[in-house]
Amino acid sequence: MDGHRAASLAPPVARLIEAFRKLPGVGPKSAQRLAYHLIRMPRAEAESLAEAILAVKDRIVLCQVCQNITESTPCPICSDQSRDRTRICVVEEPLDSMAIERTRSYDGLYHVLHGVISPVNGIGADDLKVRELLERLRDESVTEVILATNPNLEGEATAMYLQRLLKPLGIAVSRLARGLSSGADLEYADESTLAHALQGRTRSADQDASQSL
Amino acid sequence: MVRMSDLGEADRLLVLLTPGRGLMRATARSARKPGSKLGGHLDLLCHVSISISTGRGLDTVSQADTLEGFRGLRDDLGRLSRGLYLAELAERFAVEEAASHGPFRLLVDTLRTLEKLPADAADSLLRWYELRMLGQHGFAPQLQRCVDCESALEQKDHVYSAARGGIVCPNCRTRGDDPLLPAPVTVIKILRFLGRATWPEAIGLKVGDDDRRMVERVLRSHLHYVLDRDVKSTGFLDEVRKRLGVAEAAPEGDPPGDGARTGPQG
Ligand SMILES: [Zn+2]
Ligand SMILES: [Zn+2]
Numbered sequence: 001m002d003g004h005r006a007a008s009l010a011p012p013v014a015r016l017i018e019a020f021r022k023l024p025g026v027g028p029k030s031a032q033r034l035a036y037h038l039i040r041m042p043r044a045e046a047e048s049l050a051e052a053i054l055a056v057k058d059r060i061v062l063c064q065v066c067q068n069i070t071e072s073t074p075c076p077i078c079s080d081q082s083r084d085r086t087r088i089c090v091v092e093e094p095l096d097s098m099a100i101e102r103t104r105s106y107d108g109l110y111h112v113l114h115g116v117i118s119p120v121n122g123i124g125a126d127d128l129k130v131r132e133l134l135e136r137l138r139d140e141s142v143t144e145v146i147l148a149t150n151p152n153l154e155g156e157a158t159a160m161y162l163q164r165l166l167k168p169l170g171i172a173v174s175r176l177a178r179g180l181s182s183g184a185d186l187e188y189a190d191e192s193t194l195a196h197a198l199q200g201r202t203r204s205a206d207q208d209a210s211q212s213l
Numbered sequence: 214m215v216r217m218s219d220l221g222e223a224d225r226l227l228v229l230l231t232p233g234r235g236l237m238r239a240t241a242r243s244a245r246k247p248g249s250k251l252g253g254h255l256d257l258l259c260h261v262s263i264s265i266s267t268g269r270g271l272d273t274v275s276q277a278d279t280l281e282g283f284r285g286l287r288d289d290l291g292r293l294s295r296g297l298y299l300a301e302l303a304e305r306f307a308v309e310e311a312a313s314h315g316p317f318r319l320l321v322d323t324l325r326t327l328e329k330l331p332a333d334a335a336d337s338l339l340r341w342y343e344l345r346m347l348g349q350h351g352f353a354p355q356l357q358r359c360v361d362c363e364s365a366l367e368q369k370d371h372v373y374s375a376a377r378g379g380i381v382c383p384n385c386r387t388r389g390d391d392p393l394l395p396a397p398v399t400v401i402k403i404l405r406f407l408g409r410a411t412w413p414e415a416i417g418l419k420v421g422d423d424d425r426r427m428v429e430r431v432l433r434s435h436l437h438y439v440l441d442r443d444v445k446s447t448g449f450l451d452e453v454r455k456r457l458g459v460a461e462a463a464p465e466g467d468p469p470g471d472g473a474r475t476g477p478q479g
Contacts, residue, residue, distance in 0.1 A: 025221040119297045119449035120216055120257070153257040153287060160290045161453070185223070185245040
């Protein structure tokens with residue numbers, strides 16, 4: 001029905017709706033609402049929005065080291081010599097590292113995977129920044145990797161997978177402590193819960209004995 | 214719960230396999246926020262009881278309770294990758310608004326079995342499940358006679374055609390140019406055995422590595438043809454097995470490559 005309606009719209013409007021629909025979490029109805037909102041928007045505001053979009057595309061890059069989004073690489077965190085360079089906290093998305101930064105109880109470095117292993121969507125480790133993580137661990141004097149993926153099945157699968165992958169490297173691997181409510185996203189966790197989860201992180205037990213396949 | 218994705222600010226979009234209504238899509242509002250009453254119950258591979266409110270647009274989950282969380286699947290990469298595969302396969306066969314009591318039961322029972330299963334029996338369980346799932350939907354491969362000329366198959370090596378849907382005899386193998394897979398006698402016997410076995414019989418079956426691989430290839434190509442696409446989670450399944458070197462489980466006393474040991478007869 002929506003496709004039908006869009007077909008009879010003026011092409012620029014249809015194109016805009018189509019573009020909005022590709023955004024995460026935006027369905028056909030919201031896409032239409034956003035498009036009509038833009039049509040009524042003063043030209044200056046629309047221009048500033050368009051510029052802002054281009055600016056992120058032109059100026060924002062991925063940090064060569066931690067893969068976080070940044071204006072300059074290495075990013076401020078990776079270049080900050082006062083941070084503990086023996087620890088790397090692995091997160092799914094840039095927003096997750098910001099959530100952990102807000103707790104002020106972690107002063108190590110980060111690594112952003114840009115996603116999570118999602119078998120039913122065909123997303124595997126090769127689609128994430130895993131190779132970059134392994135590369136980093138070879139060079140740096142890292143002694144601990146903290147796996148801070150989301151406390152749901154795909155987050156746990158990713159953490160278990162990385163744990164397996166890192167095992168031969170002889171680096172201590174820990175996971176966030178439970179206490180994070182399962183099913184929730186890290187970026188929404190309140191600061192004290194997240195801080196506790198960081199402090200109470202558990203050394204990943206050597207699961208090999210019980211691993212089966 | 215067979216599929217889950219983020220929606221909007223903090224909602225989730227769920228795809229559920231239900232016994233009564235087949236595949237269902239529903240949103241769970243605010244499920245990604247901590248303390249959400251729904252969030253803790255909604256995750257992949259969870260067997261849940263939910264209440265749905267229907268309104269305009271998508272159905273909304275108003276209440277959710279975990280019946281089985283399958284903890285044993287979630288703590289172990291091998292089991293987890295297999296469990297996700299079982300669920301995706303059930304999803305691929307299911308359609309919306311069509312009862313799927315049989316497949317639903319089959320999935321839940323098989324996940325339950327997998328949860329406690331030693332590694333070396335898991336592959337046989339998967340092959341058994343694939344044949345069951347195919348059978349329930351009327352796509353079982355023809356293993357008893359030549360799928361083309363319907364002549365009885367001699368006790369020897371044959372080939373398998375996914376496009377034709379079963380074993381092909383030597384006379385018919387040159388007919389057509391569809392891809393053919395090797396189907397040695399032992400492979401045919403294993404497939405027949407799994408096709409009529411109960412699950413306890415299936416997991417008791419010991420199969421050598423080569424045969425296991427060939428059986429898997431035959432069924433995978435059959436499924437690909439029937440579903441007209443790949444089952445995506447096979448990627449993770451293979452990766453966990455191969456790249457992580459999570460042992461191609463070599464249980465004691467089971468040297469690889471010694472053919473079918475517990476003889477599947479027939
Ligand atoms: Zn960085
Ligand atoms: Zn024939």
